[in-house]
Amino acid sequence: MINTIEIYDSTLRDGAQAEGITYSLEDKLLIARRLDEVGVRYIEGGWPNPTNPKDLAFFKEVRKLNLRATVTAFGSTRRADNRPDQDPTLTTLVNAETDSVAIFGKSWALHVTNVLKTTPEKNLELIEDSVAYVVGEGREVVYDAEHFFDGYKEDPGYALATLKAAANGGARIVVLCDTNGGTLPTELSSIFQATADQLDLPVGIHTHNDSGMAEANSIVAVEQGAVQVQGTFNGYGERCGNANLCTVIPALELKLGKRAIGPENVAKLMGFSRFLCEIANVHHDHRQPFVGESAYAHKGGVHIDAMTKDPRCYEHEDPEATGNERRFLVSDQSGTSTMVAKLGKFFPELTKKDPMMATVLNEVKRLEHEGYQFEAAEGSFELLARRVMGLYTDLFKPVSFRTISRKDDTTSEEAEAIVKVEVDGEVYHTVADGDGPVNALDQALRKGLERSFPSLRQVHLEDYKVRVLSTNDGTAARVRVWIESSDGRDVWGTVGVSENVIEASWLALLDSLHFKLMRDAVEASQVKGGTGTD
Numbered sequence: 001m002i003n004t005i006e007i008y009d010s011t012l013r014d015g016a017q018a019e020g021i022t023y024s025l026e027d028k029l030l031i032a033r034r035l036d037e038v039g040v041r042y043i044e045g046g047w048p049n050p051t052n053p054k055d056l057a058f059f060k061e062v063r064k065l066n067l068r069a070t071v072t073a074f075g076s077t078r079r080a081d082n083r084p085d086q087d088p089t090l091t092t093l094v095n096a097e098t099d100s101v102a103i104f105g106k107s108w109a110l111h112v113t114n115v116l117k118t119t120p121e122k123n124l125e126l127i128e129d130s131v132a133y134v135v136g137e138g139r140e141v142v143y144d145a146e147h148f149f150d151g152y153k154e155d156p157g158y159a160l161a162t163l164k165a166a167a168n169g170g171a172r173i174v175v176l177c178d179t180n181g182g183t184l185p186t187e188l189s190s191i192f193q194a195t196a197d198q199l200d201l202p203v204g205i206h207t208h209n210d211s212g213m214a215e216a217n218s219i220v221a222v223e224q225g226a227v228q229v230q231g232t233f234n235g236y237g238e239r240c241g242n243a244n245l246c247t248v249i250p251a252l253e254l255k256l257g258k259r260a261i262g263p264e265n266v267a268k269l270m271g272f273s274r275f276l277c278e279i280a281n282v283h284h285d286h287r288q289p290f291v292g293e294s295a296y297a298h299k300g301g302v303h304i305d306a307m308t309k310d311p312r313c314y315e316h317e318d319p320e321a322t323g324n325e326r327r328f329l330v331s332d333q334s335g336t337s338t339m340v341a342k343l344g345k346f347f348p349e350l351t352k353k354d355p356m357m358a359t360v361l362n363e364v365k366r367l368e369h370e371g372y373q374f375e376a377a378e379g380s381f382e383l384l385a386r387r388v389m390g391l392y393t394d395l396f397k398p399v400s401f402r403t404i405s406r407k408d409d410t411t412s413e414e415a416e417a418i419v420k421v422e423v424d425g426e427v428y429h430t431v432a433d434g435d436g437p438v439n440a441l442d443q444a445l446r447k448g449l450e451r452s453f454p455s456l457r458q459v460h461l462e463d464y465k466v467r468v469l470s471t472n473d474g475t476a477a478r479v480r481v482w483i484e485s486s487d488g489r490d491v492w493g494t495v496g497v498s499e500n501v502i503e504a505s506w507l508a509l510l511d512s513l514h515f516k517l518m519r520d521a522v523e524a525s526q527v528k529g530g531t532g533t534d
């Protein structure tokens, strides 16, 4: 019986093919770092080919991160009329210089004749020698059998022959794909078993959610001996998406007793799920199993009454196992485990019972109620905690800002910002131009502060995202602005919320600069051998 299941993450490849989701290169690198922290075994980074410069650059940059996970490049078998060593797809896969390469090939005659426009025999040749070429270049090959289940239903003998071709080519593992997502669990389970019985190499599973069965299909495949599960976090992917790893992983670990990423990492899943939403710039699905805000929220009076007697009454798992928390909606006395864990990172000596903990949590909750979200904004979070605990006092004070934008048919947008900030009782009044109002604000703010705080010159904006928050009770819509900044050494996220997008940006910008100054001060106090603040 296999107890360790390899988690093969495709959030950056299949997940990036979801409608409404686009990642910049910086987003992809940031997500890769966090995926690594969550403990996935493989990170499929994308499809490196000359028409996809972002993915080419990703493979170059990701090497510098020295991730523990095996970064994998993804691509197809060679074209029928190319030699493997002259085929552009295979050579770019090799040039991506990853330890592992995923090659997908056709299992279904429909695709072989109508899409590849070649013969079934030739397709077997393409699979075997494409795999063999990449293996010969020293790479581990994961062979993805596209449309395996549809192909098997039409011609089991041929579908199996394609896997044997990959095995002959030297693939380490073959992965059976329910590419169109139309197979139901009972059928998938029996096809998986019949196939695995005839192979003597490891077999994995890759499912799509077109029938709402992607996670169930992944689980039944594991019960039939799958050693690898491919999927994406939050289930992002083509059409209805892929198997959601936020669901599959807890099911494997908590229910089947398998090891996938380990319990300490399972507890990070809710935080990771919310982080990914922030970067993908989409709303977090509150009804997601295990990691949705509503997954352990109890509303009915009868339920709440029973829950206070024994939490097993209306919960199938412990919410904290996936970093979630139990909520009673009537009284809204939400639990605090995630925040406690987060604060513990910065202030290890702070215990759950410390009254300061409750003060910080109350402030966090008040801000969350206003629309703040700190999962991807650890800069704002740490700043808030230090301010509330009296461990940091702001070194400058914003007094006012004003922006003016101009645009006519012949010019691109010009913006001007006028900013007043107070440092040590003195008010600095500065004006700056920019490409847009936010850029102008950023410039003016720095101009006012850099004389007093030269280290702010190192800070630059890496990324900027705006999210419109849903309105409740007829109030005006609010926007949340998320900014990522870097000083060339550290990267931090900050957040601002307002009914006005410029003000929300201003708040996030202020936090970004405050964070840099706070970090400098904390480090200086540690270097001096003072008491330090954490």
Ligand SMILES: [Zn+2]
Pocket: 014, 179, 206, 208, 242
């Ligand atoms: Zn897929």
